[in-house]
Amino acid sequence: MARQNQSAMSRALVRRETISAYLFLLPSLVFFVGFVIIPMMICIFNSFTDATMNAKTATSFVAFSNYQKLMGDATFLQALRNTFVIVLVSVPTVCAFSLWVSSAIYKLRGPVLSAFRCIFYLPVVTGSVAVTVVWKWMYNNYTGVFNYVLKDVLGVIDKNINWLGDERFALWCIILILFTTSVGQPIVLYVSALGNVDHSLVEAAQVDGATDFQVFWKIKWPQMMPTTLYILVITTINSFQCFALIQLLTSGGSGTNTVMYYIYYTAFKLTEQAGHFGYANAMGVVLAIFIAILSAVQFKLAKEK
Amino acid sequence: MKSDMARKRAYKIVSVVILVVLAFLFLFPLYWIVIGAFKTGKEINATTPVWFPSEWVLDNFSRLFSRRTAPLFSLFGIEGPTVPAAIRWLLNTVFMAVMAMVLTCITAAMAGYALAKKRFHGRAILFSLIVCAMALPKQVILIPLLKEMDFLGLYDNIWAVIFPTVGWPFGVFLMKQFSEGIPDEILEAARIDGASEAKTFTTIVVPMVKPGIGALAIFTFINSWNDYFMQLIMLASGSNFTISLGIATMQAETSIDMGMLMAGAALAALPIIIVFLIFQKYFTQGITMGAVKG
Numbered sequence: 382m383a384r385q386n387q388s389a390m391s392r393a394l395v396r397r398e399t400i401s402a403y404l405f406l407l408p409s410l411v412f413f414v415g416f417v418i419i420p421m422m423i424c425i426f427n428s429f430t431d432a433t434m435n436a437k438t439a440t441s442f443v444a445f446s447n448y449q450k451l452m453g454d455a456t457f458l459q460a461l462r463n464t465f466v467i468v469l470v471s472v473p474t475v476c477a478f479s480l481w482v483s484s485a486i487y488k489l490r491g492p493v494l495s496a497f498r499c500i501f502y503l504p505v506v507t508g509s510v511a512v513t514v515v516w517k518w519m520y521n522n523y524t525g526v527f528n529y530v531l532k533d534v535l536g537v538i539d540k541n542i543n544w545l546g547d548e549r550f551a552l553w554c555i556i557l558i559l560f561t562t563s564v565g566q567p568i569v570l571y572v573s574a575l576g577n578v579d580h581s582l583v584e585a586a587q588v589d590g591a592t593d594f595q596v597f598w599k600i601k602w603p604q605m606m607p608t609t610l611y612i613l614v615i616t617t618i619n620s621f622q623c624f625a626l627i628q629l630l631t632s633g634g635s636g637t638n639t640v641m642y643y644i645y646y647t648a649f650k651l652t653e654q655a656g657h658f659g660y661a662n663a664m665g666v667v668l669a670i671f672i673a674i675l676s677a678v679q680f681k682l683a684k685e686k
Numbered sequence: 687m688k689s690d691m692a693r694k695r696a697y698k699i700v701s702v703v704i705l706v707v708l709a710f711l712f713l714f715p716l717y718w719i720v721i722g723a724f725k726t727g728k729e730i731n732a733t734t735p736v737w738f739p740s741e742w743v744l745d746n747f748s749r750l751f752s753r754r755t756a757p758l759f760s761l762f763g764i765e766g767p768t769v770p771a772a773i774r775w776l777l778n779t780v781f782m783a784v785m786a787m788v789l790t791c792i793t794a795a796m797a798g799y800a801l802a803k804k805r806f807h808g809r810a811i812l813f814s815l816i817v818c819a820m821a822l823p824k825q826v827i828l829i830p831l832l833k834e835m836d837f838l839g840l841y842d843n844i845w846a847v848i849f850p851t852v853g854w855p856f857g858v859f860l861m862k863q864f865s866e867g868i869p870d871e872i873l874e875a876a877r878i879d880g881a882s883e884a885k886t887f888t889t890i891v892v893p894m895v896k897p898g899i900g901a902l903a904i905f906t907f908i909n910s911w912n913d914y915f916m917q918l919i920m921l922a923s924g925s926n927f928t929i930s931l932g933i934a935t936m937q938a939e940t941s942i943d944m945g946m947l948m949a950g951a952a953l954a955a956l957p958i959i960i961v962f963l964i965f966q967k968y969f970t971q972g973i974t975m976g977a978v979k980g
Contacts, residue, residue: 409797
């Protein structure tokens with residue numbers, strides 16, 4: 382009898398906990414479900430239809446034909462290739478650069494450390510629009526600082542280069558800007574990870590005569606693995622989503638089209654099939670799948686280490 | 687041994703020199719925006735860059751302000767006095783970022799506490815859903831989001847930018863991390879004393895997760911200020927623009943008037959940079975906490 386009472390009571394308690402937990406979660410869930418989960422569902426659903434911007438035309442189910450069309454769409458394939466170039470170049474360089482900067486600054490005195498951290502974070506805070514506007518000027522054919530420094534100061538080039546209009550350079554110019562706006566967060570993370578490395582282990586290794594390189598590789602690096610993993614994932618996602626730079630600098634011209642820009646272009650700009658939401662959503666799904674696969678691979682590699 | 691020490695010192699000096707050079711390169715675009723905003727047209731269009739203006743002028747700002755105008759506010763059909771559009775855009779942006787910040791902090795603090803400290807049915811599923819949603823690219827869902835906002839009658843309304851920012855689960859995740867630090871004994875003691883759930887939350891939980899709320903607030907404020915893609919898709923008419931969107935539109939109209947664009951870029955970037963510099967301590971903390979167990 383007593384036991385029965387107790388279990389009834391604990392069940393009531395669990396129910397009370399559940400109700401109060403959901404009351405606490407409710408405001409957040411309204412926004413999360415309403416503006417993240419539902420659009421995700423619509424995105425997946427629409428990718429199987431020929432939905433357009435015009436709500437009045439009937440939408441019909443087209444199964445995988447959007448996806449089939451994607452595989453034969455030369456523009457999409459080129460955008461996909463560019464996106465991968467951006468990711469494959471920027472992710473390792475961002476990681477390596479921020480790791481080097483962090484290990485050079487993390488032992489500096491407090492104010493100096495935060496000054497450096499701030500400076501490397503500033504391009505992120507400045508915002509993509511302000512950043513692109515000024516870089517566009519710096520890349521300018523006639524009045525830009527790049528041509529001036531390379532031609533008149535260093536003498537590396539003998540003729541002004543139209544950086545953003547030239548297929549050989551445009552994508553690299555964009556990767557350079559992306560790089561300066563991506564290293565801020567990894568540096569903050571690495572500085573704090575390096576500060577949290579177990580010092581007794583480092584000292585023990587030094588007493589045993591380990592070189593700095595050995596200490597770094599055998600002791601610090603494994604301890605920072607979770608941080609590295611997180612940085613890899615966020616940098617990959619950010620690079621995949623590179624959009625503002627493309628839209629404001631080249632509008633996808635000079636061989637700089639990316640999947641994210643092409644999605645936008647298909648949904649809002651394409652003249653002959655304006656507002657082709659179904660097709661754009663199919664691209665979104667493909668992009669999401671690629672990101673999911675890459676994140677999973679990164680997780681797996683990190684786990685094995 | 688001695689040469690080893692010397693080599694170490696040499697490496698240290700070289701790395702500091704490289705760092706300082708890099709720091710200057712990273713600061714240069716910002717410097718270029720600020721001085722570009724005050725240069726004369728002649729110095730802006732010089733083929734040999736003018737590294738420091740010989741004369742500081744406000745022409746660029748006056749061209750920026752006279753180019754477009756908008757009512758200062760429009761509420762319930764009443765329109766404020768006509769002002770330069772850039773001022774209206776700044777007001778819109780501040781309103782957007784503050785609202786996104788306040789709503790995110792309230793909802794995320796509540797949800798984070800529940801996820802960290804309550805054992806309830808569906809907790810594991812909900813948490814993995816949140817983590818998965820965080821790993822997916824936010825911009826992929828923007829097009830369906832636009833359709834949804836259109837359906838809700840919120841298209842071209844600043845709330846269409848605010849709501850999805852609040853829905854983004856990073857805040858909940860961050861607040862869960864912070865809430866886990868609350869000792870269970872304190873919550874237990876409050877319950878035994880007969881404190882209601884609401885009272886426990888406001889008098890015990892909130893004060894204990896304050897650093898987390900501070901970090902989330904500044905993080906949301908800056909991200910919302912700079913979320914250009916969302917603003918581009920959701921907002922359509924000139925008087926509803928944010929400052930980033932307004933400057934981007936002007937850039938599309940006239941890529942020749944660099945001086946005016948720099949004035950605009952300065953107007954868009956400087957307020958948020960100042961906010962960042964004031965609150966950077968919390969900001970750093972927020973970034974680091976979000977990554978733990980990330």
